[in-house]
Amino acid sequence: MTEETLTEILPPIRHWPALDLSGVEFDPVLTELMREGPITRIQLPNGEGWAWLVTRYEDVRTVTNDPRFSREAVMDRPVTRLAPHFIPERGAVGFLDPPDHTRLRRSVAAAFTAKGVERIRERSRRMLEELVSELIQDGPPADLTATVLSPFPIAVICELMGVPAGDRHLMHTWTQLILSSSHGADVSEKAKKEMGAYFADLIGQRENSSAEDVASLLGAAVGQDEVTLQEAVGLAVLLQIGGEAVTNNSGQLFYVLLTRPDLAERLRAEPEIRPQAIEELLRYIPHRNAVGLSRIAMEDVGIQGVRIRAGDAIYVSYLAANRDPDVFPYPETIDFDRSPNPHVSFGFGPHYCPGGMLARMEEQLLVDALLDRLPRLRLAVPPEKVPFRKGALIRGPEALPVTW
Numbered sequence: 393m394t395e396e397t398l399t400e401i402l403p404p405i406r407h408w409p410a411l412d413l414s415g416v417e418f419d420p421v422l423t424e425l426m427r428e429g430p431i432t433r434i435q436l437p438n439g440e441g442w443a444w445l446v447t448r449y450e451d452v453r454t455v456t457n458d459p460r461f462s463r464e465a466v467m468d469r470p471v472t473r474l475a476p477h478f479i480p481e482r483g484a485v486g487f488l489d490p491p492d493h494t495r496l497r498r499s500v501a502a503a504f505t506a507k508g509v510e511r512i513r514e515r516s517r518r519m520l521e522e523l524v525s526e527l528i529q530d531g532p533p534a535d536l537t538a539t540v541l542s543p544f545p546i547a548v549i550c551e552l553m554g555v556p557a558g559d560r561h562l563m564h565t566w567t568q569l570i571l572s573s574s575h576g577a578d579v580s581e582k583a584k585k586e587m588g589a590y591f592a593d594l595i596g597q598r599e600n601s602s603a604e605d606v607a608s609l610l611g612a613a614v615g616q617d618e619v620t621l622q623e624a625v626g627l628a629v630l631l632q633i634g635g636e637a638v639t640n641n642s643g644q645l646f647y648v649l650l651t652r653p654d655l656a657e658r659l660r661a662e663p664e665i666r667p668q669a670i671e672e673l674l675r676y677i678p679h680r681n682a683v684g685l686s687r688i689a690m691e692d693v694g695i696q697g698v699r700i701r702a703g704d705a706i707y708v709s710y711l712a713a714n715r716d717p718d719v720f721p722y723p724e725t726i727d728f729d730r731s732p733n734p735h736v737s738f739g740f741g742p743h744y745c746p747g748g749m750l751a752r753m754e755e756q757l758l759v760d761a762l763l764d765r766l767p768r769l770r771l772a773v774p775p776e777k778v779p780f781r782k783g784a785l786i787r788g789p790e791a792l793p794v795t796w
Protein backbone atom coordinates (compact mmCIF):
# COMPACT_ATOMS: atom_id res chain seq x y z
CA MET A 393 0.00 0.00 0.00
CA THR A 394 1.49 3.38 -1.01
CA GLU A 395 1.48 6.44 1.23
CA GLU A 396 -0.90 8.37 -1.07
CA THR A 397 -3.74 5.89 -0.82
CA LEU A 398 -3.97 6.06 2.98
CA THR A 399 -6.94 7.95 4.35
CA GLU A 400 -6.57 10.34 7.27
CA ILE A 401 -10.30 10.24 8.03
CA LEU A 402 -10.81 8.45 11.34
CA PRO A 403 -13.84 6.20 11.88
CA PRO A 404 -16.02 7.01 14.90
CA ILE A 405 -15.04 5.56 18.30
CA ARG A 406 -17.51 2.86 19.32
CA HIS A 407 -18.05 2.10 23.00
CA TRP A 408 -17.84 -1.66 23.64
CA PRO A 409 -19.47 -2.37 27.02
CA ALA A 410 -18.80 -5.52 29.05
CA LEU A 411 -21.73 -7.82 28.25
CA ASP A 412 -22.70 -10.92 30.20
CA LEU A 413 -23.66 -13.13 27.28
CA SER A 414 -25.25 -16.54 27.69
CA GLY A 415 -24.84 -19.76 25.77
CA VAL A 416 -22.73 -19.37 22.66
CA GLU A 417 -24.38 -16.15 21.53
CA PHE A 418 -22.02 -14.14 19.33
CA ASP A 419 -21.38 -10.69 20.80
CA PRO A 420 -23.86 -8.30 19.09
CA VAL A 421 -21.45 -5.36 19.47
CA LEU A 422 -18.77 -7.30 17.61
CA THR A 423 -21.30 -8.11 14.89
CA GLU A 424 -21.97 -4.36 14.52
CA LEU A 425 -18.25 -3.57 14.44
CA MET A 426 -17.67 -6.22 11.75
CA ARG A 427 -20.52 -4.74 9.72
CA GLU A 428 -19.15 -1.22 10.08
CA GLY A 429 -15.93 -2.05 8.24
CA PRO A 430 -12.70 -4.04 8.38
CA ILE A 431 -11.01 -1.52 10.64
CA THR A 432 -12.82 0.40 13.37
CA ARG A 433 -12.04 2.23 16.61
CA ILE A 434 -13.18 1.01 20.02
CA GLN A 435 -13.30 2.09 23.63
CA LEU A 436 -13.53 -0.67 26.24
CA PRO A 437 -14.76 -0.30 29.87
CA ASN A 438 -11.31 0.11 31.51
CA GLY A 439 -8.02 1.85 30.71
CA GLU A 440 -7.78 5.07 28.73
CA GLY A 441 -8.48 6.41 25.26
CA TRP A 442 -9.36 4.33 22.21
CA ALA A 443 -7.73 1.60 20.13
CA TRP A 444 -8.01 0.26 16.58
CA LEU A 445 -9.77 -3.04 15.98
CA VAL A 446 -9.30 -5.34 13.00
CA THR A 447 -11.81 -8.12 12.38
CA ARG A 448 -11.05 -9.62 8.94
CA TYR A 449 -9.09 -12.88 8.80
CA GLU A 450 -6.20 -11.61 6.67
CA ASP A 451 -5.80 -8.38 8.67
CA VAL A 452 -5.80 -10.31 11.95
CA ARG A 453 -3.00 -12.51 10.60
CA THR A 454 -1.08 -9.47 9.37
CA VAL A 455 -1.25 -7.54 12.64
CA THR A 456 -0.37 -10.52 14.84
CA ASN A 457 2.57 -11.57 12.68
CA ASP A 458 4.15 -8.19 11.82
CA PRO A 459 7.04 -7.10 14.08
CA ARG A 460 6.02 -3.46 13.54
CA PHE A 461 3.28 -4.18 16.10
CA SER A 462 4.81 -4.68 19.55
CA ARG A 463 3.50 -6.39 22.68
CA GLU A 464 6.35 -5.17 24.84
CA ALA A 465 5.29 -1.56 24.24
CA VAL A 466 1.86 -2.28 25.80
CA MET A 467 3.60 -2.56 29.20
CA ASP A 468 3.96 1.16 29.61
CA ARG A 469 0.56 2.21 28.29
CA PRO A 470 -2.88 2.31 29.98
CA VAL A 471 -4.54 1.08 26.75
CA THR A 472 -8.35 0.87 26.78
CA ARG A 473 -9.21 -2.72 27.81
CA LEU A 474 -11.83 -5.11 29.15
CA ALA A 475 -9.89 -6.37 32.19
CA PRO A 476 -10.46 -4.30 35.36
CA HIS A 477 -6.99 -5.06 36.74
CA PHE A 478 -3.92 -4.64 34.59
CA ILE A 479 -0.73 -5.68 36.37
CA PRO A 480 1.54 -6.77 33.56
CA GLU A 481 4.83 -8.23 34.63
CA ARG A 482 7.95 -7.17 32.80
CA GLY A 483 9.38 -10.24 31.11
CA ALA A 484 6.05 -12.15 31.09
CA VAL A 485 5.57 -14.12 27.88
CA GLY A 486 2.53 -12.11 26.81
CA PHE A 487 4.50 -8.85 27.02
CA LEU A 488 7.70 -9.77 25.23
CA ASP A 489 8.72 -9.32 21.60
CA PRO A 490 11.17 -11.50 19.68
CA PRO A 491 13.98 -12.37 20.22
CA ASP A 492 13.37 -12.59 24.01
CA HIS A 493 9.87 -13.95 23.42
CA THR A 494 11.25 -16.66 21.12
CA ARG A 495 13.96 -17.60 23.62
CA LEU A 496 11.46 -17.97 26.46
CA ARG A 497 8.91 -19.93 24.44
CA ARG A 498 11.66 -22.23 23.13
CA SER A 499 12.57 -23.34 26.65
CA VAL A 500 9.26 -25.23 27.08
CA ALA A 501 8.28 -25.84 23.44
CA ALA A 502 9.02 -29.59 23.52
CA ALA A 503 6.32 -30.24 26.13
CA PHE A 504 3.61 -28.62 23.98
CA THR A 505 4.28 -30.17 20.56
CA ALA A 506 2.06 -32.99 19.26
CA LYS A 507 4.73 -35.43 20.47
CA GLY A 508 5.05 -33.79 23.89
CA VAL A 509 1.30 -33.93 24.39
CA GLU A 510 1.05 -37.51 23.10
CA ARG A 511 3.42 -38.49 25.90
CA ILE A 512 0.71 -37.79 28.48
CA ARG A 513 -2.38 -38.85 26.45
CA GLU A 514 -2.69 -42.32 27.96
CA ARG A 515 -2.21 -41.06 31.54
CA SER A 516 -4.74 -38.30 30.86
CA ARG A 517 -7.22 -40.83 29.44
CA ARG A 518 -6.94 -42.91 32.61
CA MET A 519 -7.44 -39.90 34.89
CA LEU A 520 -10.57 -39.03 32.90
CA GLU A 521 -11.84 -42.62 33.05
CA GLU A 522 -11.67 -42.40 36.83
CA LEU A 523 -13.56 -39.11 36.97
CA VAL A 524 -16.29 -40.42 34.64
CA SER A 525 -16.55 -43.67 36.62
CA GLU A 526 -17.09 -41.65 39.80
CA LEU A 527 -19.72 -39.54 38.02
CA ILE A 528 -21.58 -42.67 36.89
CA GLN A 529 -21.29 -44.25 40.33
CA ASP A 530 -22.73 -41.16 42.06
CA GLY A 531 -25.63 -41.17 39.56
CA PRO A 532 -27.64 -38.38 37.95
CA PRO A 533 -28.25 -35.47 38.09
CA ALA A 534 -24.77 -33.91 38.21
CA ASP A 535 -22.90 -30.75 37.40
CA LEU A 536 -20.60 -31.71 34.53
CA THR A 537 -18.38 -28.69 35.17
CA ALA A 538 -17.69 -29.49 38.83
CA THR A 539 -17.35 -33.25 38.36
CA VAL A 540 -15.35 -33.50 35.11
CA LEU A 541 -14.72 -30.33 33.09
CA SER A 542 -12.97 -28.55 35.94
CA PRO A 543 -10.93 -31.32 37.63
CA PHE A 544 -9.79 -32.95 34.38
CA PRO A 545 -7.86 -29.99 32.84
CA ILE A 546 -6.31 -29.27 36.25
CA ALA A 547 -5.08 -32.85 36.53
CA VAL A 548 -3.70 -32.75 32.97
CA ILE A 549 -1.89 -29.43 33.25
CA CYS A 550 -0.39 -30.49 36.61
CA GLU A 551 0.80 -33.70 34.96
CA LEU A 552 2.43 -31.76 32.12
CA MET A 553 3.96 -29.21 34.48
CA GLY A 554 5.33 -31.93 36.77
CA VAL A 555 3.23 -30.80 39.76
CA PRO A 556 2.55 -33.76 42.12
CA ALA A 557 -1.08 -34.94 42.28
CA GLY A 558 -1.31 -33.93 45.95
CA ASP A 559 -0.80 -30.27 45.03
CA ARG A 560 -3.53 -30.05 42.36
CA HIS A 561 -6.01 -28.53 44.73
CA LEU A 562 -3.54 -25.85 45.75
CA MET A 563 -2.92 -24.98 42.08
CA HIS A 564 -6.64 -24.77 41.38
CA THR A 565 -7.27 -22.45 44.36
CA TRP A 566 -4.41 -20.13 43.36
CA THR A 567 -5.58 -20.11 39.73
CA GLN A 568 -9.12 -19.16 40.72
CA LEU A 569 -7.85 -16.31 42.91
CA ILE A 570 -5.46 -15.04 40.22
CA LEU A 571 -8.14 -15.04 37.54
CA SER A 572 -11.02 -13.74 39.63
CA SER A 573 -11.75 -10.03 39.58
CA SER A 574 -14.26 -10.18 42.44
CA HIS A 575 -11.64 -10.59 45.21
CA GLY A 576 -9.68 -7.46 44.26
CA ALA A 577 -6.22 -6.95 42.82
CA ASP A 578 -4.37 -7.57 46.13
CA VAL A 579 -5.79 -11.04 46.64
CA SER A 580 -4.95 -11.97 43.09
CA GLU A 581 -1.39 -10.58 43.40
CA LYS A 582 -0.85 -12.52 46.63
CA ALA A 583 -2.00 -15.78 45.02
CA LYS A 584 0.31 -15.14 42.07
CA LYS A 585 3.27 -14.60 44.42
CA GLU A 586 2.47 -17.84 46.29
CA MET A 587 2.18 -19.85 43.07
CA GLY A 588 5.41 -18.20 41.90
CA ALA A 589 7.24 -19.23 45.09
CA TYR A 590 5.97 -22.79 44.64
CA PHE A 591 7.30 -22.97 41.08
CA ALA A 592 10.62 -21.31 42.03
CA ASP A 593 11.08 -24.21 44.44
CA LEU A 594 10.00 -26.91 41.99
CA ILE A 595 12.13 -25.53 39.12
CA GLY A 596 15.11 -25.16 41.48
CA GLN A 597 14.80 -28.84 42.50
CA ARG A 598 14.77 -29.95 38.86
CA GLU A 599 17.82 -28.13 37.54
CA ASN A 600 19.61 -31.41 36.92
CA SER A 601 16.61 -33.42 35.91
CA SER A 602 16.35 -34.81 32.39
CA ALA A 603 12.60 -35.48 32.70
CA GLU A 604 10.21 -34.08 30.11
CA ASP A 605 7.77 -32.18 32.33
CA VAL A 606 7.68 -28.38 32.08
CA ALA A 607 9.29 -27.76 35.48
CA SER A 608 12.23 -29.97 34.44
CA LEU A 609 12.54 -28.25 31.04
CA LEU A 610 12.58 -24.90 32.82
CA GLY A 611 15.06 -26.21 35.41
CA ALA A 612 17.40 -27.28 32.59
CA ALA A 613 16.99 -23.94 30.77
CA VAL A 614 17.82 -22.02 33.97
CA GLY A 615 20.77 -24.35 34.63
CA GLN A 616 22.12 -23.57 31.17
CA ASP A 617 21.55 -19.82 31.55
CA GLU A 618 19.06 -19.79 28.67
CA VAL A 619 16.39 -18.16 30.83
CA THR A 620 16.51 -16.53 34.25
CA LEU A 621 14.75 -18.11 37.22
CA GLN A 622 12.38 -15.12 37.29
CA GLU A 623 11.46 -15.63 33.62
CA ALA A 624 11.00 -19.36 34.20
CA VAL A 625 8.70 -18.79 37.17
CA GLY A 626 6.63 -16.21 35.29
CA LEU A 627 6.18 -18.62 32.39
CA ALA A 628 5.30 -21.56 34.65
CA VAL A 629 2.59 -19.50 36.36
CA LEU A 630 1.05 -18.45 33.03
CA LEU A 631 1.09 -22.00 31.67
CA GLN A 632 -0.46 -23.37 34.85
CA ILE A 633 -3.23 -20.75 34.82
CA GLY A 634 -3.72 -21.13 31.05
CA GLY A 635 -4.36 -24.83 31.52
CA GLU A 636 -7.75 -24.14 33.07
CA ALA A 637 -8.99 -22.36 29.90
CA VAL A 638 -10.04 -25.82 28.75
CA THR A 639 -12.73 -25.96 31.47
CA ASN A 640 -14.53 -22.99 29.98
CA ASN A 641 -13.93 -23.92 26.36
CA SER A 642 -15.11 -27.51 26.81
CA GLY A 643 -18.04 -26.18 28.87
CA GLN A 644 -19.15 -24.26 25.81
CA LEU A 645 -18.41 -27.28 23.59
CA PHE A 646 -20.68 -29.56 25.64
CA TYR A 647 -23.31 -26.84 25.89
CA VAL A 648 -23.42 -26.88 22.06
CA LEU A 649 -23.58 -30.69 21.88
CA LEU A 650 -26.27 -30.89 24.59
CA THR A 651 -28.44 -28.25 22.95
CA ARG A 652 -27.89 -29.69 19.45
CA PRO A 653 -28.63 -33.42 19.84
CA ASP A 654 -28.32 -33.82 16.05
CA LEU A 655 -24.63 -32.90 16.31
CA ALA A 656 -24.03 -35.18 19.31
CA GLU A 657 -25.77 -38.07 17.52
CA ARG A 658 -23.56 -37.66 14.47
CA LEU A 659 -20.45 -37.76 16.68
CA ARG A 660 -21.70 -40.93 18.36
CA ALA A 661 -22.44 -42.57 15.00
CA GLU A 662 -19.25 -41.43 13.25
CA PRO A 663 -16.44 -41.36 15.82
CA GLU A 664 -13.88 -40.98 13.01
CA ILE A 665 -15.02 -37.39 12.35
CA ARG A 666 -14.54 -36.29 15.98
CA PRO A 667 -11.14 -34.59 15.53
CA GLN A 668 -12.38 -32.44 12.62
CA ALA A 669 -15.68 -31.78 14.43
CA ILE A 670 -13.72 -30.49 17.43
CA GLU A 671 -11.80 -28.13 15.11
CA GLU A 672 -15.12 -26.78 13.85
CA LEU A 673 -16.45 -26.36 17.39
CA LEU A 674 -13.22 -24.56 18.35
CA ARG A 675 -13.78 -22.20 15.40
CA TYR A 676 -17.39 -21.56 16.36
CA ILE A 677 -17.11 -21.21 20.16
CA PRO A 678 -16.84 -17.59 21.37
CA HIS A 679 -14.00 -18.38 23.77
CA ARG A 680 -13.68 -14.91 25.31
CA ASN A 681 -15.49 -11.65 25.86
CA ALA A 682 -14.42 -8.63 23.76
CA VAL A 683 -10.67 -8.74 22.99
CA GLY A 684 -7.48 -9.81 24.82
CA LEU A 685 -4.18 -7.94 24.78
CA SER A 686 -3.49 -5.11 22.36
CA ARG A 687 -0.35 -4.34 20.35
CA ILE A 688 1.31 -0.96 19.72
CA ALA A 689 2.36 0.25 16.26
CA MET A 690 6.08 1.05 16.34
CA GLU A 691 5.90 3.02 13.07
CA ASP A 692 3.15 4.21 10.72
CA VAL A 693 1.49 1.21 9.05
CA GLY A 694 -1.27 1.16 6.41
CA ILE A 695 -4.06 -1.34 6.90
CA GLN A 696 -7.12 -1.47 4.63
CA GLY A 697 -6.24 2.01 3.35
CA VAL A 698 -6.15 3.49 6.87
CA ARG A 699 -3.02 4.94 8.46
CA ILE A 700 -2.22 3.41 11.87
CA ARG A 701 0.14 5.94 13.42
CA ALA A 702 3.25 5.04 15.39
CA GLY A 703 2.19 4.76 19.03
CA ASP A 704 -1.44 3.78 18.27
CA ALA A 705 -2.85 0.75 20.08
CA ILE A 706 -4.48 -1.97 17.99
CA TYR A 707 -6.56 -5.05 18.83
CA VAL A 708 -7.38 -8.07 16.72
CA SER A 709 -10.50 -10.20 17.16
CA TYR A 710 -9.79 -13.88 16.59
CA LEU A 711 -13.51 -14.54 17.15
CA ALA A 712 -14.41 -12.23 14.27
CA ALA A 713 -11.67 -13.67 12.02
CA ASN A 714 -13.18 -17.12 12.59
CA ARG A 715 -16.46 -15.80 11.11
CA ASP A 716 -14.93 -14.13 8.05
CA PRO A 717 -17.17 -15.27 5.17
CA ASP A 718 -14.29 -14.99 2.67
CA VAL A 719 -12.50 -17.82 4.50
CA PHE A 720 -15.38 -19.70 6.16
CA PRO A 721 -18.46 -19.94 3.90
CA TYR A 722 -21.69 -19.76 5.96
CA PRO A 723 -19.65 -18.89 9.05
CA GLU A 724 -22.67 -19.07 11.40
CA THR A 725 -23.23 -22.73 10.54
CA ILE A 726 -21.53 -25.49 12.53
CA ASP A 727 -20.38 -27.75 9.71
CA PHE A 728 -18.44 -30.84 10.78
CA ASP A 729 -17.44 -31.38 7.13
CA ARG A 730 -15.88 -27.93 6.79
CA SER A 731 -12.59 -28.24 4.92
CA PRO A 732 -10.21 -26.52 5.01
CA ASN A 733 -10.74 -25.04 8.46
CA PRO A 734 -7.79 -22.74 9.18
CA HIS A 735 -9.38 -21.17 12.28
CA VAL A 736 -7.39 -18.87 14.54
CA SER A 737 -8.97 -19.87 17.87
CA PHE A 738 -5.49 -20.36 19.32
CA GLY A 739 -4.23 -17.08 17.91
CA PHE A 740 -1.64 -16.43 15.23
CA GLY A 741 1.94 -15.17 14.98
CA PRO A 742 4.57 -15.51 17.71
CA HIS A 743 2.05 -15.21 20.57
CA TYR A 744 -0.13 -18.12 19.31
CA CYS A 745 -1.35 -20.24 22.21
CA PRO A 746 1.23 -22.77 23.39
CA GLY A 747 -1.62 -24.91 24.77
CA GLY A 748 -3.35 -25.60 21.43
CA MET A 749 -2.26 -29.23 21.06
CA LEU A 750 -2.94 -29.91 24.72
CA ALA A 751 -6.44 -28.41 24.57
CA ARG A 752 -7.25 -30.45 21.46
CA MET A 753 -6.07 -33.66 23.12
CA GLU A 754 -8.18 -32.95 26.23
CA GLU A 755 -11.28 -32.12 24.20
CA GLN A 756 -10.89 -35.31 22.14
CA LEU A 757 -10.65 -37.40 25.30
CA LEU A 758 -13.65 -35.61 26.84
CA VAL A 759 -15.82 -36.11 23.76
CA ASP A 760 -14.86 -39.81 23.56
CA ALA A 761 -15.44 -40.51 27.24
CA LEU A 762 -18.65 -38.56 27.73
CA LEU A 763 -20.42 -39.45 24.48
CA ASP A 764 -19.49 -43.12 24.56
CA ARG A 765 -19.94 -43.87 28.25
CA LEU A 766 -23.08 -41.77 28.67
CA PRO A 767 -25.20 -42.45 25.56
CA ARG A 768 -28.23 -40.70 27.11
CA LEU A 769 -26.36 -37.63 28.38
CA ARG A 770 -28.60 -34.53 28.26
CA LEU A 771 -29.17 -31.21 30.01
CA ALA A 772 -31.06 -31.51 33.29
CA VAL A 773 -32.49 -27.98 32.91
CA PRO A 774 -33.80 -25.95 29.97
CA PRO A 775 -30.87 -24.37 28.01
CA GLU A 776 -31.76 -20.85 29.19
CA LYS A 777 -31.38 -21.98 32.82
CA VAL A 778 -27.72 -22.97 32.42
CA PRO A 779 -25.79 -20.33 34.41
CA PHE A 780 -22.99 -18.63 32.49
CA ARG A 781 -19.99 -16.80 33.97
CA LYS A 782 -20.53 -13.12 34.65
CA GLY A 783 -17.98 -10.32 34.54
CA ALA A 784 -15.46 -12.78 33.12
CA LEU A 785 -12.80 -12.43 30.46
CA ILE A 786 -13.19 -16.03 29.30
CA ARG A 787 -16.73 -17.25 28.60
CA GLY A 788 -18.21 -20.55 29.72
CA PRO A 789 -20.91 -22.16 31.85
CA GLU A 790 -20.50 -21.79 35.61
CA ALA A 791 -22.25 -25.12 35.97
CA LEU A 792 -23.58 -27.60 33.42
CA PRO A 793 -26.46 -29.52 35.04
CA VAL A 794 -26.82 -32.87 33.27
CA THR A 795 -28.66 -36.14 33.61
CA TRP A 796 -28.55 -39.44 31.68
Ligand code: HEM
Nearest residue numbers: 485486630631634635637641679737738739743745747751
Ligand atom coordinates in the same frame (compact mmCIF):
# COMPACT_ATOMS: atom_id res chain seq x y z
C1 HEM B 1 -9.35 -24.27 24.21
C2 HEM B 1 -8.53 -23.69 25.05
C3 HEM B 1 -7.68 -22.49 24.74
C4 HEM B 1 -7.93 -21.45 23.88
C5 HEM B 1 -9.15 -21.22 22.99
C6 HEM B 1 -6.78 -20.56 23.97
C7 HEM B 1 -6.62 -19.40 23.24
C8 HEM B 1 -5.51 -18.55 23.31
C9 HEM B 1 -5.36 -17.34 22.55
C10 HEM B 1 -6.36 -16.80 21.52
C11 HEM B 1 -4.18 -16.78 22.91
C12 HEM B 1 -3.64 -15.40 22.54
C13 HEM B 1 -2.82 -15.24 21.32
C14 HEM B 1 -2.37 -13.78 21.22
O1 HEM B 1 -1.98 -13.17 22.23
O2 HEM B 1 -2.41 -13.24 20.12
C15 HEM B 1 -3.58 -17.64 23.92
C16 HEM B 1 -2.38 -17.39 24.54
C17 HEM B 1 -1.84 -18.16 25.54
N1 HEM B 1 -2.37 -19.35 26.03
FE1 HEM B 1 -4.05 -20.27 25.38
N2 HEM B 1 -5.88 -21.07 24.87
C18 HEM B 1 -6.38 -22.25 25.35
C19 HEM B 1 -5.76 -23.13 26.21
C20 HEM B 1 -4.54 -22.93 26.79
C21 HEM B 1 -3.84 -23.89 27.60
C22 HEM B 1 -4.30 -25.32 27.87
C23 HEM B 1 -2.70 -23.28 28.04
C24 HEM B 1 -1.60 -23.84 28.93
C25 HEM B 1 -0.91 -24.81 28.62
C26 HEM B 1 -2.66 -21.93 27.49
C27 HEM B 1 -1.68 -20.99 27.72
C28 HEM B 1 -1.53 -19.81 27.01
C29 HEM B 1 -0.42 -18.87 27.20
C30 HEM B 1 0.73 -18.99 28.19
C31 HEM B 1 -0.60 -17.84 26.26
C32 HEM B 1 0.30 -16.63 26.02
C33 HEM B 1 1.26 -16.93 24.87
C34 HEM B 1 2.19 -15.80 24.42
O3 HEM B 1 1.85 -14.63 24.64
O4 HEM B 1 3.25 -16.11 23.84
N3 HEM B 1 -3.80 -21.76 26.74
N4 HEM B 1 -4.42 -18.72 24.14
